[in-house]
Amino acid sequence: MMIRLDKFLTETGSLTRSQAKEAAKKGRILVNGEAEKKTDRKIDPEKDEIVLDGKRISYAAYEYYMLNKPKGVVSATEDKKYPTVVQLIQDRKRTDLFPAGRLDIDTEGLLLITNDGELTHNLLSPKKHVDKVYLAEFEGVFPEDGKEQFQAGLILEDGVKTMPSHIIVNGNQARLTIKEGKFHQVKRMFQAVGCQVTYLKRLSMGSLTLDENLKPGEYRPLTNEEIESLKQQ
Structure with a gap:
């Protein structure tokens, strides 16, 4: 090239x-x-x-980083008020990196930082049905038929219906798998069944699972195997 x-x-x-x-x-x-x-x-x-x-000067046409996003950092390339996830990637070779999708400022966990637009589109498109798994802690009483409501698709406060999702609840913790990423979706889904999310962390996106060795704010380049696996989603 x-x-x-x-x-x-x-x-x-x-x-x-x-x-x-x-x-x-x-x-x-x-x-x-x-x-x-x-x-x-x-x-x-x-x-x-x-x-x-x-x-x-070293060069990379594309870069792929797995970030364990901490709280207090925004999923953006630049922001006047808060630090951004891209700024956390200190040894990046390129200036055109961006987060593949968004996590709320108070949400932690897996975030892919890259400049590969095609891969990002495929991961985020609802038509691709790429699973995104979250760990949530919540307040309130989870309804007895809550699992069935999540499976059927929930009606959010603005009238939008979510795609079917899978949830496993253990006390005030839940592991939720969704295939889309609407604005504040996970929090709004819990609100739809009378609960309030108090902690949220993304564990995986498609074939990419958060490295348990990464502390909040830490990152590492994706392996070739992880990149190829994501491209086959």
């Missing part, structure tokens, strides 16, 4: 296009050991060696 040198530098977060042009004029950019003055030249990121100010 051939791309422009300035595009390579911007996608890796190294320089803006105007900064790249200035850096090239000053001989700060080396391509395969030689100073490159033209930033519109085409390079092969997988074969050519690009060095900026003596430091080699």
